[in-house]
Amino acid sequence: GAVVSQHPSWVICKSGTSVKIECRSLDFQATTMFWYRQFPKQSLMLMATSNEGSKATYEQGVEKDKFLINHASLTLSTLTVTSAHPEDSSFYICSARVSGDYNSPLHFGNGTRLTVT
Amino acid sequence: QKEVEQNSGPLSVPEGAIASLNCTYSDRGSQSFFWYRQYSGKSPELIMFIYSNGDKEDGRFTAQLNKASQYVSLLIRDSQPSDSATYLCAVISNTGKLIFGQGTTLQVKP
Numbered sequence: 411g412a413v414v415s416q417h418p419s420w421v422i423c424k425s426g427t428s429v430k431i432e433c434r435s436l437d438f439q440a441t442t443m444f445w446y447r448q449f450p451k452q453s454l455m456l457m458a459t460s461n462e463g464s465k466a467t468y469e470q471g472v473e474k475d476k477f478l479i480n481h482a483s484l485t486l487s488t489l490t491v492t493s494a495h496p497e498d499s500s501f502y503i504c505s506a507r508v509s510g511d512y513n514s515p516l517h518f519g520n521g522t523r524l525t526v527t
Numbered sequence: 528q529k530e531v532e533q534n535s536g537p538l539s540v541p542e543g544a545i546a547s548l549n550c551t552y553s554d555r556g557s558q559s560f561f562w563y564r565q566y567s568g569k570s571p572e573l574i575m576f577i578y579s580n581g582d583k584e585d586g587r588f589t590a591q592l593n594k595a596s597q598y599v600s601l602l603i604r605d606s607q608p609s610d611s612a613t614y615l616c617a618v619i620s621n622t623g624k625l626i627f628g629q630g631t632t633l634q635v636k637p
Contacts, residue, residue: 416570444624444625452629453615453627453628453629453630454571454615454627455627456624456625456626459624503570503571505625512619512623513558513559513578513619514559515561515573515576516561516573516625517573518563518570518571518572519570520569520570521569521570523568
């Protein structure tokens, strides 16, 4: 149980284009999902909290107009990187909790490696 | 001060030895603590979580928590080369967010 599926696994795009990443909870419902970003040899940094049916909450320094998050259903959250630039190249990982208890573990998707040329 | 601190390593141990990974955190009100393992190029996978002071054992893994010292550790017994990875300590903040340390790279040498 507790499978989080993320698609695509990797994507290469040209500078200035937009990329959409999907995150699905396959065997549970997730009212909240979390989007992390990881640069090489660095730890995971929380970008935003995705809330089903309402606006996402962004961490300080993360541009909400650049990283569009939509959480339209209890099993799907999407992250769209708009007008991507080479500095956006990173490993993007989504996660979710099975339980509504915020002390319970997060389960992670397999991540999406974005390369912007 | 970082919210969650780990020594980046690498920590090198021989096969069969005990690997000891340490983590400190700054928020005294934190209640939940997690250890994730991350292989290169992959996403983190949960190894253990611990909520109460003391030890929690699961197979070759033991998590230890000391809230008074704000210290969490992970012991790996009988280390195997397949245990070579980056180990991430994570703590739930008082806002419910999971905050990660920078990770410790473990190398188990055959």
